[in-house]
Amino acid sequence: MRIRRTTEPTAAAQDGEDEQQAIELRSELDELLRARQYAGQRERRLTEAVRAVPERQYPDPELLRQLAQARTLREGLGARCLELSEQLQALEDRLRQPAPRQPAPGQSVPRQSVPGQSVPGQSDTPLPGPQRPDPQRPEQHPGPRHSMPRQPMPRQPMGARFDDAHAPATPPAPPSAPIPPTPPPPPEPPRRRSPAELTALAERITALHRRGATEESADLVAQAAVLLPPPDTTRLAGLLARGGPPGASVRLARGAARGTPEQAVGTLAELRRAGLAEEAAELFHALWSYPADALPALLAALERAGQLADGATLLWEWGSAPTAEVAALAAALQGSGRSADARTLLRQAAGRPTADLAALAVSLAGPLPAVLLRELAAARPPGELVRLAAALDGRPELYGELLAALTADVDRHRTTLAALRTAGLPTTPAEPRRFRWGRRHG
Structure with missing residues (x-):
């Protein structure tokens, strides 16, 4: 036969x-x-x-x-x-997936190992991959993360300046009773403004600018960006873009990032829906300057709004931040239970030079160094892994994590391990030192 x-x-x-x-x-x-x-x-x-x-x-x-x-x-x-x-x-x-085991001669191949065939009880639906934003979207706008510090805007002057622009001032509420030990109720949503009120506000901003009171005009724009709900912020941005001071609509959109994450994300969605592309791009750029402790809330707000592509883009952009910032971002994500986002961030940061990667591994804490080193062991060629191992030689715990990632699949990393031996670097984890105590003599 x-x-x-x-x-x-x-x-x-x-x-x-x-x-x-x-x-x-x-x-x-x-x-x-x-x-x-x-x-x-x-x-x-x-x-x-x-x-x-x-x-x-x-x-x-x-x-x-x-x-x-x-x-x-x-x-x-x-x-x-x-x-x-x-x-x-x-x-x-x-x-990273293990190679399929080859059957012996004359042995039938299990149906599950044959690609292209469906097996009862198993689904052929592929796993969802990372969302990729539309390349034509203008909001992918990188910039220095510290270009706009995110600080809460003062709310006290608003009653005297913001409300006077379009409606009579509301009398102040009487002093409240002492705060009970129970958690306070959630804050009420901002009051919606009528089209006439927003038009009056835009005219006041423009009049102040024309009279030379540019600081007061800019301050009114900044306060409106924080206190108006997203639909009203978008409508005001459209009014300012058509007849307001130059750049006022862009400053209004950028100022929305100083509000809560839900407000910033809602404003971003409303700006896109209204076709204000430049304003949406400025707001998305401002979101990149969020501090590390606010990132989990921002990503959660994007997820609730269905803007997963924006979250993936932000993680990708944050991967190019300086080493110290990447370490702080990853720690914030890991501490808030978003370990998958922390791993994605470290994977995006794995393309930087070897010296930066060694410094990043030293800066990370908890399980994050092992996550980074596993990603590097799976992605980097042998020559770069040898240089990384040499940079981590003085850090026994980090060097041990890298060796653990390499020795977990000896067949795949055989060349890297051989290169480590050639360079005079250990290929087995160092054993802890044992001290021998002598007998004390009086």
Whole structure:
């Protein structure tokens, strides 16, 4: 009987092709990340130049054209980087899966191990992957995280200035009784304003600016951004964009990030629904400057609003933050029970140089160093892993975590372990020292 030879590639050959493809994807992703970084720096310089123009003057049209061109370039590079990152993640997940066991000659292959066939009781629905935002969306707007510190706006002057713009001031409430030990009730939602009230408010902002009271006009815009509900903020932004002072609508949208996460996310959705793309982009840019302790609440608000793509984009953007900030962000996410987001953040940060990765591993606490080192062991080539191991040689606990990740799959990391031995680095965890105490003599 003639035995038919199969022409399909073996599992080892397929793994080799996948590893080579992963190396090529990492190289292309590194180049695109550098290009995107340069485009983002140019965009920030042009944005600062536009904002430096006095409020009574309009920016140079050529400057605005260059800013729009830089923003389009950065958004296109960002969309491509995100696409390659998802491809690389899927490829690395496939490489981490154990190879299927080959049957002995004459042994039938179990039906579950045959790809392309459905098995009763098993679902063929693929697992949901990470959401990718629309590359045409203008809100992917990186910038320095500390460009706008998030601080609560004062509420006391609002009754004397904000309400006087469109309605009689409400008399102050009588002093309340001492706060009981029970938790206070949730705050009431902001009062909705009528179209006439919002129109009067926009006219007052414009009149103050025309009279030269630019500080009072800007202060009124900042207070409205915090105290108005999202629909009213969006309507006021539209009025200011059509007839208000230059840049007032953008400042109003950016100021909404100083409110609660629910208010900021609701305003972002309303701005997009109203077609105010520039204002929505500024607000999304401001969300990137949220402090670390507010990130879990922001991501939860985005999830409740159905804006999962925005949360994924923010995690991807935060992955390029400085090392100390990434450590603080990951700790905040891990401490709030969002370990999956912390792992995603560390995976996005795993593309930086080896020295930064070693510093990041040292800065992390709890289970996060092991999470980062496992991601690096699965994603980095042997040469970079050897350099990382050399940088962590003076940290026994971190070096042990890296070795644990490598020795968990010896067949896959055989080349890395051999390179460690060649470099004179240990390939087994160091045993704790045992001190021998001598007999004391009186």
